[in-house]
Amino acid sequence: MKKRFVFFMIGALLILGACGGNSEASGSSESETVTIGYFPNLNHAPAMVAKQKEMYEDHLGENVNVEYQTFPDGSTFMKALATGEIQGGLVGPGPAMNNFISGVDVQIIGASSTGGTVIVSRDGSGIESWEDIEGKTFISPRVGCTHDVQFETYMKEKGITSERIGGSMTHVTGEPARYQSMFENGDIDVATAPEPWASVMEAEVDANVVIPTSDVSFGETLPAAVMVTSDDMIENNSEQVQKLVDAHKEAVQYINENPDVAIDITIEGIADITDQQLEKNVMESAWERTDFTYEVDADVIQEFGNSSYDLQFLKEKPNFEGFVNTSFIQ
Structure with a gap:
């Protein structure tokens, strides 16, 4: 609940420091x-x-x-x-x-x-398909973020998981705009990249598309x-x-x-x-x-x-009743 x-x-506690207020009546003449x-x-x-x-x-x-x-x-x-x-x-x-x-x-x-989530590998990493990702280091913006869950769901279905849940993949986090430099430095092998950063790395550092948007879990529906x-x-x-x-x-x-x-x-x-x-x-x-x-x-x-x-990002199976409200887009 x-x-x-x-x-x-x-x-x-924090309302006095909020940047935007919505406490005024919608009909108020004050800005x-x-x-x-x-x-x-x-x-x-x-x-x-x-x-x-x-x-x-x-x-x-x-x-x-x-x-x-x-x-x-x-x-x-x-x-x-x-x-x-x-x-x-x-x-x-x-x-x-x-x-x-x-x-x-x-x-x-x-x-x-x-769409827009693409799994790419660093040129020279030897990773050409999902089978090659076992034991490698991957990056996502945050632990348990949307792109992380999409990637780890796909890999778990293939029998490969992160060290966090007893597997072999090492997980690090960072801002997508920094992925390119991390590839260039050899700091990471695989990136769960939201667009346009996947296309940037394809163009700038010859990143390889390992799992396209159409294949990654929830890629075209979520x-x-x-x-x-x-x-x-x-x-x-x-x-x-x-x-x-x-x-x-x-x-x-x-x-x-x-x-x-x-x-x-x-x-x-x-x-x-x-x-x-x-x-x-x-x-x-x-x-x-x-x-x-x-x-x-x-x-x-x-x-x-x-x-x-x-994937054990959540301690309990979620109940999303009342979470999605479509009344405003009808």
């Missing part, structure tokens, strides 16, 4: 701030498009000041959501699930994209990123949540109708955050492995959670 008092206590969180990854392109095109601003209205905050991983994003530092945004389903189970008041209110907000926002400011979702849906539709422009916006958005200017041909390659959609299937989320439990 969710421990709602955890969120209440954290909020009570308030809504902060949107996202990552510098391709599957978060809807947030970058919405930011560049001022879609959130258009939907929320002139009395709402919209700010944006980027994060290196899901753990820091979810902490910001729990403390009211952000009011919503895009995050991997894994961190959202883990926090829901641990008692943080969070709901998925839409998807952002599917949302690579989901839109989330807090229970507090839904219960006390549902009108504003609807406007956030409407802006997000507009961004997804714009991406699908204007892919060339959306690619340029995403390249610029990633460069602003990471100082890495990606080549357009690299982004086009990454784009082909990604499908942008705001639709989300609760059954797939449950299956992914069950797999996280099987």
Whole structure:
């Protein structure tokens, strides 16, 4: 059962330091701030498009000041959501699930994209297929993150597991933007790479695709990123949540109708955050492995959670009742 008092206590202690407040009535004439969180990854392109095109601003209205905050991983994003530092945004389903189970008041209110997770190996590592990964070192953004679970689920089905659960693979973590330099230094053998970083490493350091998006577990069904907000926002400011979702849906539709422009916006958005200017041909390659959609299937989320439990990332088999809320995307 969710421990709602955890969120209440954290909020009570830290509300004075929160960047954005949602305590004002939605009809108030005073200006308030809504902060949107996202990552510098391709599957978060809807947030970058919405930011560049001022879609959130258009939907929320002139009395709402919209700010944006980027994060290196899901753990820091979810902490910001729990403390009211952000009011919503895009995050991997894994961190959202883990926090829901641990008692943080969070709901998925839409998807952002599917696909985009690619397992690549370092040139010279001798790894050409999944059989060669046994005993090697792999990297993911965080332990138990979305890309980690996808990879470890696939490998477990092949009979290979990480040292964490008695297997042979060594697991390290790091930001995807650093994968290329770690490959160049020989620090890691395999990367669970969210796009566009897989395509970057293919182009820059001759990385080999070992497990493509179409083959990795949940590769084409699981949302690579989901839109989330807090229970507090839904219960006390549902009108504003609807406007956030409407802006997000507009961004997804714009991406699908204007892919060339959306690619340029995403390249610029990633460069602003990471100082890495990606080549357009690299982004086009990454784009082909990604499908942008705001639709989300609760059954797939449950299956992914069950797999996280099987891999011992979770102590109990999860019950996601009340976690996926599709009422805003209808």
